[in-house]
Amino acid sequence: MKVLELDERRGLIKLRLESLDDMYWLMSILEEGDVVRARTVRRVKPDSSRPDSGERVPVTLSVSVEKVDVDGFSGRLRITGVIVDAPEWLGIKGRHHTISISPGRQVTVVKEEISPGVLEILKRAEAMSERPRALIVVMDERRAVVAEASDYRVRVVLELSSGVPGKVASDRERAAALGGYFRELADAIASRAERGDYEVVIVAGPGPVKEEFLGFLRGRLPELGERVRLGHASTATVNGVYEVIKRGELDRWLREFAISRDIRELDEFMSMLARRSRLVAYGLSEVSLAAECGAVERCLISSALLFSEKRGEVLSLIESLRRTRAEFHIVDSGTEPGEILDSLGGVVAFLRFSIS
Template structure:
């Protein structure tokens, strides 16, 4: 199976420019945490061009494809439509078709090619970019948790979990006519299969996991193997206590799927947060969290691993980001490792509750 990765087309840090091509959903999330207000983004985009007589109608005019550069004012991540919306003011484009400083939104989607220009690329931005280049779309898995009437389907990627759908089917009990029960069950299975086939093609997944309570998971897995030849990836069966979103998290958390999922960054990050919580529970002073505490330690060789959430980095002021960048550089100078944790899964949310930044230490320190 061919790997799809973020591609760096051109890189010139002296001029602050990096040109990229987006190849998967994880890339969009990484870019959401890289592109910031006051950056310049250049890309092919569509803009509606109206004649003077059409000015009063916002939906009038012809959509024209053009290459624009915008000064970023905001970025929105739309996971369900697989796109990043970058809003800003036009700073470059065909002068006969555009007005400088007018508003425009560039949609960055899978297979998009674009250029980002920053005044200065921070260390943590470059780390995110390296992560995006290193990660492969081949590490994506569909999980369907199912019982007799309910199903939830999620996509597990390198950085998190995307819930694709959840629905219920009104299936009559076996006390009704058997044919009626079986017809309803077959309809339920067909609806689930359609979602799995579509997403299997869209995301090029490595495997499908079917889980849930009771025997529904075995029955549906057999249906997939016998009735849905479009799905050729391996199908495995696991236990889960329910068919809701929490059932998907349960399958992942239990680690029963480690043979399939063990290489995903998502699980490496979960292990790191488990280690943070374990050390906190032991109270042996070999763990600390909070920016001020970590800032002081960063100048020593005490920090083995520095953990920061994407939300913590994204929500800081420009001045604070400069301080964070200095901390990261100091930790790396002292041979420490940096891990930017995604908040698209529960481990990242746990770290966020601990201020969004923590450090695993090489040795215990006295903490006042």
């Protein structure tokens, strides 16, 4: 979640939403009577036409919130209320409308007052979104640029000259310089990896050097494992970093990593459960009890459960997790790990200590 504008005096919050987790954060700050403004679709028809006829047109509307529902499969928030602002030509002010909000959308919320609790939720949601998720390395034989990428920004952390001599140098001199270049770049990546838990490390650039370095990096830093991927860029500059992002490779690999991470977490849970460990819990009632005792260390919650009729109970659980500083993550029910999680009651937890 990115807070695009925050005006406490006017009670105005403008947000950009990117993930299922952001759907939770938005849902947790909405209250009855808030005004939500967003782009939506409204059926427009002549007065004489049938109720189900007419053209669906995109339009920006504001509604006074009466009800918030969620589609557990798509993760869309459905915000229903009375239209308080709309283009006059539509003639629909005062009627009811439902705005559907999904990841990738912008939305504006206007509240009578922005409470300290809402400010804390926004702060936490934005901090999670700004955490660097990927390290992008674009390189060729002459130079390398290393950048951190979060959901909303890219920050260059290193620009390195290779020191590899020109073609007039001997093959031995060039090989020695290239080896030194690889070691210095790999050590810089290792240093960054120690400070940031990157979900993926992408090596890209023109020419064959990136493949050579990728093999070197995997041998020197085996702990990076499957997180290291080969990307494509036409230049070893900052523009090359943005090229990797625009190709969509970063988004695809981050999603693959998220699914892989969730599978590993559930494999660990099932292994502990098979050993009859007392340091795991599953099901909404059992995990909620553990959370109230401050026993939960980390928790996985399925999107289907969060966006079900048990939403109130799940929100109470998440509030307990926030209060006791437990980690939690929302798992997409449309993925393989999400289906496994749903079969376990939609929520599992790893405990700091036994409650039985």
